[in-house]
Amino acid sequence: MSPFPKNVRFVSTQRFMVGGQSSGNLSNFNLALHVHDRRENVLSNRKILKSYYHLPSEPVWINQTHSSICIDADSLNTIVEADASYTSKSGVVCGIMTADCLPVFVSKKDGSMVGLAHAGWRGLILGVIDNLIEAFATQGHEMVVHLGPAISMSFFEVGEEVRSLYLSRNNKFSRAFTMVNKKIYLDLYEAARVILESFGISSISGADRCTFKESKQFFSYRRDGENSGRMAHLIWMK
Numbered sequence: 609m610s611p612f613p614k615n616v617r618f619v620s621t622q623r624f625m626v627g628g629q630s631s632g633n634l635s636n637f638n639l640a641l642h643v644h645d646r647r648e649n650v651l652s653n654r655k656i657l658k659s660y661y662h663l664p665s666e667p668v669w670i671n672q673t674h675s676s677i678c679i680d681a682d683s684l685n686t687i688v689e690a691d692a693s694y695t696s697k698s699g700v701v702c703g704i705m706t707a708d709c710l711p712v713f714v715s716k717k718d719g720s721m722v723g724l725a726h727a728g729w730r731g732l733i734l735g736v737i738d739n740l741i742e743a744f745a746t747q748g749h750e751m752v753v754h755l756g757p758a759i760s761m762s763f764f765e766v767g768e769e770v771r772s773l774y775l776s777r778n779n780k781f782s783r784a785f786t787m788v789n790k791k792i793y794l795d796l797y798e799a800a801r802v803i804l805e806s807f808g809i810s811s812i813s814g815a816d817r818c819t820f821k822e823s824k825q826f827f828s829y830r831r832d833g834e835n836s837g838r839m840a841h842l843i844w845m846k
Contacts, residue, residue: 611752611813613719615698618843619661620711620756622825627656630837638827638837640705645837657840667703667842668693672726676734678743691731692740694723701844707829708764708819710796711756711841712737716746717811722843729766729794733774737803748808756841757826760818761786761795764830768792778802 612618621637628636629649638645639653658666668681670690678692681702693702694714702724704711709728715721725731725740744751761784771792774781784798797815804812819826819839827837 611754611811612713612715613717613752615719615846616715616722616843617661617846618713618715618722618724618754619841621657621840623827623837623839624824625653625656625660628653633832633835634827634837639840640838643837644834661842663701663842664699664844664846665701667701667840668695669703669705670726672704674726674728674730674734676731676736676739678723678725678736678739680743691727691736692723692725692743694721694740694743695845696721698845701842703840703842705838705840706756706758706819707827707832707836707838708759710758710800712740712800713754713756713814713841713843714740714744715752715843716744717750717752719845722845724841724843727796727800729770729796729799732796732799732803733777737800738807741804741807741809748804749810751807751809752811753804753809753813755797755800755812755814757817757819757822757839758796759820759828759830761793761798763818763820764794764796765791766794770794774799778806780806 625637630638677690679690681693704726712725
């Protein structure tokens with residue numbers, strides 16, 4: 609059962625869909641135009657996406673740059689650089705794409721506002737989740753969050769410089785790191801929880817998938833490199 613209000617819908621696609629047109633390692637439901645896929649395949653897949661999930665409008669896509677930029681999707685009429693968006697208007701579909709990074713779905717409990725962030729390790733430490741939460745201008749106990757499919761800690765090795773960067777911001781991030789055979793691993797899910805809890809948000813679901821491990825379900829950039837496709841994540845109010 610969804611923890612979100614009844615008027616809120618959110619979706620994370622998987623890499624296969626009946627009728628999907630992408631082939632090879634992009635098989636078959638790649639939704640990104642910036643990877644090595646034929647434009648007509650992607651546009652066909654996006655048409656299926658809108659129809660299958662009964663989207664009320666075309667998704668408001670953003671040009672993701674691993675930044676902390678958060679924008680209001682209501683007034684956009686072109687693609688802008690950002691890594692999070694939000695809306696207070698019914699029928700506006702906020703959208704991001706991922707292939708290991710963490711999708712963070714956010715809603716007010718009264719169903720009056722929704723948003724979505726693309727949180728890789730860079731964007732997360734730069735404050736993309738913080739900026740999205742702050743855009744809601746409400747108390748944490750009035751919000752609900754779902755953490756969509758991302759790479760799990762077991763497969764996300766990082767350098768000491770990443771760990772140091774996180775700990776220099778907040779020592780509580782230490783719980784998001786582990787060391788195995790002198791290698792450091794980062795748990796994006798746990799790092800996101802550190803941030804969300806700092807805003808008083810306790811209603812958090814998801815955080816139970818792994819894009820790297822679940823190769824039949826998800827694309828993964830760390831697993832497949834530049835040959836990886838992209839999943840879409842969408843949130844809107846009916």
